[in-house]
Amino acid sequence: xxxxxxxxxxxxxxxxxxxxxxxxxxxxxxxxxxxxxxxxxxxxxxxxxxxxxxxxxxxxxxxxxxxxxxxxxxxxxxxxxxxxxxxxxxxxxxxxxxxxxxxxxxxxxxxxxxxxxxxxxxxxxxxxxxxxxxx
Numbered sequence: 793x794x795x796x797x798x799x800x801x802x803x804x805x806x807x808x809x810x811x812x813x814x815x816x817x818x819x820x821x822x823x824x825x826x827x828x829x830x831x832x833x834x835x836x837x838x839x840x841x842x843x844x845x846x847x848x849x850x851x852x853x854x855x856x857x858x859x860x861x862x863x864x865x866x867x868x869x870x871x872x873x874x875x876x877x878x879x880x881x882x883x884x885x886x887x888x889x890x891x892x893x894x895x896x897x898x899x900x901x902x903x904x905x906x907x908x909x910x911x912x913x914x915x916x917x918x919x920x921x922x923x924x925x926x927x
């Protein structure tokens with residue numbers, strides 16, 4: 793079954809699901825998928841915060857379909873909300889099915905990050921830079 797909708801956000805990470813990452817049912821561990829999503833959303837959060845961030849929460853995690861060995865996991869992420877020191881990053885993970893060439897959304901979540909300084913204390917997220925007029 794092919795999803796009609798396409799992924800939103802920025803293509804942040806692509807990784808091949810390998811046999812070492814399976815559970816007893818032969819599907820890829822949900823924890824492995826979660827880890828890839830944390831890596832991808834952390835990239836987006838660090839770019840927006842212009843520095844160090846830490847994951848503080850995973851909300852609305854929803855596993856939709858399993859990931860299989862040989863599938864390419866593609867993680868799309870975008871900034872959904874920015875507070876004083878925190879950011880909500882929305883993530884969609886899609887699988888390009890091995891040998892089938894179709895793409896299906898397999899999971900989605902919202903990860904919350906806090907911008908931190910070198911001592912690990914919260915710091916403000918910088919204002920977003922506005923482009924030059926006409927840019």
